[in-house]
Amino acid sequence: MYFNIQRFSTHDGDGIRSILFLKGCSLACPWCQNPESRSPDLSLLYDQRLCLSDCNLCQDKSDHINRDDNDVLTIDRDCLTTNDIENLRDVCPSQALTVCGKEETVDELCEQLLKDKPFYLQSEGGVTFSGGEPLLQPDMVSAIASRMHEEGINTAVETCLHVPWKNIEKVLPHIDCWLTDLKHTDNDIFLSWAHGSLKRIHSNLEKLAKHAKRIIIRVPVVPGFNDNEVALKKIIDFAAGLDNCDELHLLPYHTLGINKYQLLDMPYLCADKPLNKPELLETACSYASTHPVQTINVKIRG
Ligand code: SF4
Incomplete structure (x- = not known):
């Protein structure tokens, strides 16, 4: 069950990519810009x-x-x-x-994704699985990603990691780059905003860091949730303690998805203005770049 294939994307992994957006999410963060992905059904x-x-x-x-x-x-x-x-x-x-939302087979989706194979290969791009939470459909992701590897195409996944470890294990051999969210380190604050267990996310991330080819940590910086120095420094500390992880992207909160909440008749519970704290983001960048445990390269992504 997927809801979109976005072609010629340059934001979700290296090079030119197609993003396959799968339905269903296990966290329901209130700032999500794809609320139509939340339900696993239509x-x-x-x-x-x-x-x-x-x-x-x-x-x-x-x-x-x-x-x-x-x-x-x-x-x-x-x-x-x-x-x-x-x-x-x-x-x-x-x-x-x-x-x-639409149901299609692995063959049908691969046929669509392979249309842009020349662009992936020329640009060192590939296919990215997104959502929703793509790892709620691990059989689908694993089957398509392994087919892409047979074609010599790079694969990436955007995930919050709030899934059973067995789902991650299933796709692990077929994914080249993991774009994983690390939204907070304080369980009480996390629980007051999202439905889920921070413990499960952290445990999965620690295990994943030992096995993944490449991990990029992504941090949505959201007003009232984690837009403060203490929260960002603790997130960077956690990232610096992981094996095999030296890249972190800060994603300043924006409001581009608000209209979709109206179309779905859902309340929008976050700020109505984008984050405007450039000094905070700069402070986080310099803290990460001089971190005593492991230097982390931080990028601020729009
Ligand atoms: S009544 Fe409005 S929403 Fe319904 S089919 Fe006609 S144009 Fe579309």
Whole structure:
């Protein structure tokens, strides 16, 4: 189950890459820019601005979509089943209503990904698995990544590592670069923002660092969560204590995903302005570059 293939990306690994976005997430961080990835099943997005007032096509297809007294479309999301959502695919003429998520086989996905093989090879790029949390579908990732390796194509995965270790073990031989999140080191603060166990993430990261070919730690710097010197220094300390890890990317919080929360009828619980603390990021960079345990190369990524 995936929801997008983004071609010609240059942000999620080396060179020119295709990003395969898989559905389902085990953390549900409130700042996520892909909230449509959270559910492992199909999701329905509705953009009221695009809805045609003289159209009833979606209401004819579903008993759970109606117009209220003001002629505004209402969707009873609690009652919609996966089948109901599938029946709404391609119904809307204006793309006001769109279905997120599609099931395809390994062969079908490989065929799409291999279309850009010449670009991957020329640019030393490849294929990146993202999400959602791609390691919730380890069989799929492992099968596609091994096929890419047979073609001489580099593979990377973006993961929060909040999955059973056996899922990681399954894909480990087939992944060249691990882009792994390390969002916090304080379990209580982490738990008050995300659903999950920081202990599991740290334990997986420590094990992974002993086996992975390459790891890049990624830290979303989020207002009110970890945008302070103490939190960032502790994250850098943790990274410096790992085997085989000398690269860390700081990802300053932005608000580009807010609109999607409206389309999904989900509340947005984070700040409505991007992070603006350049001094904090510079302090973190210089702390990492002179770290007594292991020098960490920090990049600030947009
Ligand atoms: S099918 Fe699309 S345009 Fe027509 S009523 Fe539904 S959301 Fe609006």
